[in-house]
Amino acid sequence: MNRWLAFLVRCRAMIVKEMWAVLRDPRARIILVGPPIMQLVLFASAATLEVKNVDIGLLDLDNGPASREVVQQLAGSPNIRALVRLSSYADLAHAIDRREVLCAIVLPEGLSRDVAARKPASAGAVCDGRRSNSAQIMGGYLAQIVGRAGLALRGLPADTAPSGQSVVRHMFNPNLDFLVFVLPALVATVASISSLSVAGQSVARERELGSFDQLMVAPLRLSEILIGKMTPPLVVGLVNATLYLLIITLAFGEPLRGTLLGYYIATFFFLTANIGLGMTVSALAQTQQQAFLGIFLVAVPVNLLSGFAAPVDNMPLALRIIAQADPQKHMVVLMEGLFLKAMPMSTVLANTWPLMAISAVTLTVSTLLFRSRME
Amino acid sequence: MSLPARRLRAMLVKETWQILRDPSTILIAFVLPVILILIFGYALNLDTGRTRIGISQQDGGEAAVSLAGAFRQSPWFDVVATGDVPHLKDQLVAGTIRGIVAIPQDFSRQATRGGGAIEVITDGSQPNNAAFVASYAEGVRQNWAAARSARPAAAPPLDLTLRYWFNPGSISRYFLVPGAIAIVMTMIGSLLTALVLAREWERGTMEAIMATPLGMGELLVSKVVPYYVLGLGAMVTCTVVSLVLFGVPFRGTVLALLAISSCYLFCALGQGLMISALSRSQYVASQIALLAAFLPSLLLSGFIYEISSAPVWVQWVTRIVPARYLIPSLQTVFLAGDDWGLFLPDMGMMLLFGAVFFGITLAKTKRRVA
Numbered sequence: 001m002n003r004w005l006a007f008l009v010r011c012r013a014m015i016v017k018e019m020w021a022v023l024r025d026p027r028a029r030i031i032l033v034g035p036p037i038m039q040l041v042l043f044a045s046a047a048t049l050e051v052k053n054v055d056i057g058l059l060d061l062d063n064g065p066a067s068r069e070v071v072q073q074l075a076g077s078p079n080i081r082a083l084v085r086l087s088s089y090a091d092l093a094h095a096i097d098r099r100e101v102l103c104a105i106v107l108p109e110g111l112s113r114d115v116a117a118r119k120p121a122s123a124g125a126v127c128d129g130r131r132s133n134s135a136q137i138m139g140g141y142l143a144q145i146v147g148r149a150g151l152a153l154r155g156l157p158a159d160t161a162p163s164g165q166s167v168v169r170h171m172f173n174p175n176l177d178f179l180v181f182v183l184p185a186l187v188a189t190v191a192s193i194s195s196l197s198v199a200g201q202s203v204a205r206e207r208e209l210g211s212f213d214q215l216m217v218a219p220l221r222l223s224e225i226l227i228g229k230m231t232p233p234l235v236v237g238l239v240n241a242t243l244y245l246l247i248i249t250l251a252f253g254e255p256l257r258g259t260l261l262g263y264y265i266a267t268f269f270f271l272t273a274n275i276g277l278g279m280t281v282s283a284l285a286q287t288q289q290q291a292f293l294g295i296f297l298v299a300v301p302v303n304l305l306s307g308f309a310a311p312v313d314n315m316p317l318a319l320r321i322i323a324q325a326d327p328q329k330h331m332v333v334l335m336e337g338l339f340l341k342a343m344p345m346s347t348v349l350a351n352t353w354p355l356m357a358i359s360a361v362t363l364t365v366s367t368l369l370f371r372s373r374m375e
Numbered sequence: 376m377s378l379p380a381r382r383l384r385a386m387l388v389k390e391t392w393q394i395l396r397d398p399s400t401i402l403i404a405f406v407l408p409v410i411l412i413l414i415f416g417y418a419l420n421l422d423t424g425r426t427r428i429g430i431s432q433q434d435g436g437e438a439a440v441s442l443a444g445a446f447r448q449s450p451w452f453d454v455v456a457t458g459d460v461p462h463l464k465d466q467l468v469a470g471t472i473r474g475i476v477a478i479p480q481d482f483s484r485q486a487t488r489g490g491g492a493i494e495v496i497t498d499g500s501q502p503n504n505a506a507f508v509a510s511y512a513e514g515v516r517q518n519w520a521a522a523r524s525a526r527p528a529a530a531p532p533l534d535l536t537l538r539y540w541f542n543p544g545s546i547s548r549y550f551l552v553p554g555a556i557a558i559v560m561t562m563i564g565s566l567l568t569a570l571v572l573a574r575e576w577e578r579g580t581m582e583a584i585m586a587t588p589l590g591m592g593e594l595l596v597s598k599v600v601p602y603y604v605l606g607l608g609a610m611v612t613c614t615v616v617s618l619v620l621f622g623v624p625f626r627g628t629v630l631a632l633l634a635i636s637s638c639y640l641f642c643a644l645g646q647g648l649m650i651s652a653l654s655r656s657q658y659v660a661s662q663i664a665l666l667a668a669f670l671p672s673l674l675l676s677g678f679i680y681e682i683s684s685a686p687v688w689v690q691w692v693t694r695i696v697p698a699r700y701l702i703p704s705l706q707t708v709f710l711a712g713d714d715w716g717l718f719l720p721d722m723g724m725m726l727l728f729g730a731v732f733f734g735i736t737l738a739k740t741k742r743r744v745a
Contacts, residue, residue, distance in 0.1 A: 124536045146534065289567075300410075
């Protein structure tokens with residue numbers, strides 16, 4: 001009983017010391033909470049794969065009823081900001097080269113005549129392949145718009161698909177709003193970067209300042225030191241997670257459809273997995289600079305393999321396997337599930353155990369590394 | 376050799392040794408670029424391949440069986456689950472499938488009369504993928520219906536022939552890899568420099584250097600030049616790897632690439648110095664560098680997400696992200712060729728930002744020490 005009491009007292013002392021080390025600097029206090037929230041709001045607004053407000057070039061060599069119909073349909077598109085009139089092919093090439101327009105439509109001479117004669121007619125479009133993703137999306141829109149214009153010219157209804165139809169329902173996000181997808185994924189991204197860097201700097205800083213040796217000779221067990229080191233990033237991470245939850249539900253109006261308990265279980269083990277990774281790097285680094293670079297070396301792949309920037313499903317098999325060891329990948333699944341899909345607890349736990357396993361491995365490795373450093 | 380020149384040379388030698396002694400710096404300059412390019416080339420694939428779906432076939436008729444077969448043979452879908460819709464919805468929640476195609480009970484009867492509706496349920500939590508599933512499922516159904524119907528489908532009255540200049544195959548790797556180069560240069564220019572100078576402040580060696588006859592300008596130059604060389608080295612590593620491994624075309628000139636990269640590095644180095652001069656603590660500098668330099672250059676530079684699609688206030692914020700001026704030029708020099716009319720305004724902006732950053736650094740350093 002006494003031993004347990006002593007353990008708790010020492011842990012408490014260590015935790016108080018570590019919390020002070022992180023919170024002492026007023027700039028550091030601001031940095032721990034301010035930027036993560038700014039990022040959530042800023043990146044949520046910026047990160048969209050939709051293509052809106054783009055300028056489209058138009059080289060109209062037809063000047064007939066067909067071109068007027070196409071122009072009218074283009075003007076009605078919510079994705080197009082302005083239609084830039086081009087006078088020649090050279091003009092078109094220049095506008096694309098200088099990135100003044102993303103795509104340019106060419107309506108060839110005699111288009112109206114062909115359409116009126118009921119011959120299959122074809123317009124052309126040139127898109128900027130340097131921005132191939134946006135260009136492809138825009139190209140798809142343009143093909144639809146031009147197709148609609150053709151049907152309107154013949155006086156046909158807009159839907160001439162072969163008999164039958166697909167009734168499409170987008171579950172969890174009926175309007176396919178990109179923000180709804182980005183917000184939960186950003187919780188994982190932002191929390192990952194902040195917890196990794198706080199944990200990564202902790203030991204490296206002490207070692208560089210020389211206070212690590214003091215810690216070694218203090219009457220503390222390794223486990224107590226590690227618990228003390230883990231606490232600040234965990235506390236900061238949980239506070240930030242709570243703020244994110246409030247911002248997403250109150251400011252963005254996106255409800256947490258899963259359970260609160262599930263949210264905190266997922267966040268807790270996600271944080272311990274990141275802290276384990278951070279401490280492993282910290283134990284290997286000799287200086288803060290090395291620790292920081294090491295964290296960066298870990299954070300970038302962790303971020304890019306998480307399925308946030310590009311779906312994990314699109315990756316080659318080898319990377320899909322590596323992604324299983326990426327805590328952020330599991331966290332993205334959990335956050336999407338909890339915010340959008342009302343993920344039941346059993347599925348939450350099924351996706352949380354990889355986080356527990358990653359935590360166990362990384363925390364064990366960092367403990368062993370510290371132990372070997374102590375002797 | 377004059378005295379100032381010798382002084383500068385001595386400082387440059389010192390700084391260069393300091394970098395070369397630390398193996399982690401070399402790791403960053405040559406290993407990180409390779410890792411990044413590999414990840415960008417292989418992992419960041421925005422071109423959707425095969426999508427896993429479930430089929431709920433509620434009708435045993437000939438048409439339903441045939442349509443389900445069409446989905447199984449489609450190159451766009453992997454049918455990994457079957458069963459009733461509630462069961463498949465659980466899998467949608469778990470994320471093991473991205474869509475459900477339900478063929479309702481009287482589908483075959485309807486189909487023989489020339490109709491037949493199927494239900495497509497997608498996972499909207501991944502909007503891009505959901506839109507893909509919806510349109511390709513309808514495509515599979517239309518092709519199937521057209522193949523079965525006796526009369527061929529009428530050609531649309533007007534169609535659009537699309538061509539993609541510079542990147543005819545629309546390969547996303549081609550525009551992502553130049554983006555990776557931007558990330559690597561940001562990393563070395565801003566992040567590493569911020570940390571190095573903050574360390575000098577933290578340890579007090581900055582005061583020691585200031586006590587020497589060395590001018591502030593000379594000090595900054597000696598700090599910056601080795602990292603500039605390191606940044607260019609990393610850029611070259613990235614370029615070579617992306618050309619050799621991924622066959623990314625390089626249609627511009629090396630001169631243009633060097634000029635663009637140099638302008639960006641000038642700006643990134645200035646940003647790094649400014650962060651270190653303002654924070655004077657490695658911990659704070661590392662956090663600020665991550666938040667103010669790295670993440671914006673990934674998310675606000677137009678490299679993955681189109682800037683014009685963002686709200687207007689975000690578009691204004693991107694104007695102070697230096698990488699925003701780098702990405703278009705880099706993509707152009709790789710995919711299109713030299714276009715100085717496009718490069719020069721962006722290079723001017725980068726130099727301007729760099730000058731502002733250096734100016735703030737100088738002002739801040741003088742005032743604090745005096």
